[in-house]
Amino acid sequence: MLLLVTNCRDITTDFVVAELKRRSLPFFRLNTELLPQALCVMDGYPRTAWSITLEGKTIRGDQIRASYFRRPGAPASLNPPKDSGEQAYVDAEWGSLLKSLYARLDGTWLNSPTAIFLSEDKPRQLMLAHQLGFNVPFAKITNDIAAARRVTQAGPAIGKPLRQALLSGGQERVIFTTRLERILDEDAAAISMAPFIVQTEVIKKYDIRVTVVGAKVFATAIWSQEHQETEVDWRQGSRPDLKHEQIQLPKLVEQQCLNFLSALGLRYGAIDLICDREDKLWFLEINPNGQWAWIENMTGFPISSAIVDELEEIARV
DSSP states (O other): OEEEEEOTTOHHHHHHHHHHHHTTOOEEEEEGGGGGGSEEEEOSSSTTOEEEEETTEEEEGGGOSEEEEOOOOOOOOSSOOSSHHHHHHHHHHHHHHHHHHHHHTTTSBSSOHHHHHHHTOHHHHHHHHHHTTOOOOOEEEESOHHHHHHHHTTSOEEEEESSOOEEOSTTOEEOOOEEOOOOOGGGHHHHHTSOEEEEEOOOEEEEEEEEEETTEEEEEEEOGGGSGGGSSOTTTTOOTTOOEEEEOOOHHHHHHHHHHHHHHTOSEEEEEEEEETTSOEEEEEEETTOOOHHHHHHHOOOHHHHHHHHHHHHHHO
């Protein structure tokens, strides 16, 4: 039995479900926001002694052979407590149960939640990329205006979030990678509020999304320079006509990508590279749990099939 840990609206998991059904493989999709509607039992011993009954189906720990941690949602009760303290208590208890469940599934994950969390450390990513021989743009992680200026005064530069790109609230919005034209003295207070990444800008020919699943490498050129709004950050503008194209990476870079995942303890990763105007490739970052369904849609790469292959391989161990 394969376990998919996600949420009801996760389209990427829908792709995996379709592939599992095509192969007639048994699976259980756990949309974790629905857990308060489930009956959950966990024994102190052994680690497989747990069960979840939800919507008439029951999954037991001893049935799980491989697991895919995608995008779990926060458990949400149909009748939540009105008292904020009681709600905080309920949220903490469900969060604790999920942490225990994830720990009990160690050895079955495509990417474990712990490996994902540790791999999201962008300064660590940059250090490791250097060590593995990638070309990496000069960067500083700082809240010091003087340090930021040392990058911008050396030439074109960009700024981007260290971790949190989504601003929630009444006007939810995304912080995209931004070109830093000038940093003024009056910007010092704003910069000091939180660290960010300031990095030498690589003048692009195109962006590259490298989706790695096990030993399989799927490289996609994203022709971001064909539209003004996608020049700095190809995600900006949400252009449905943004050209995506299958490409073959140089063998050295392909092996560097595989080595990168191995060093992070991952079986899956979405690596962002840049191809500059001299066809030199540069490392930007890795998302250890990044989206990939749109890549499969745009290019025909069999990513969902590769993920199910990898889950089957884990299940055989």
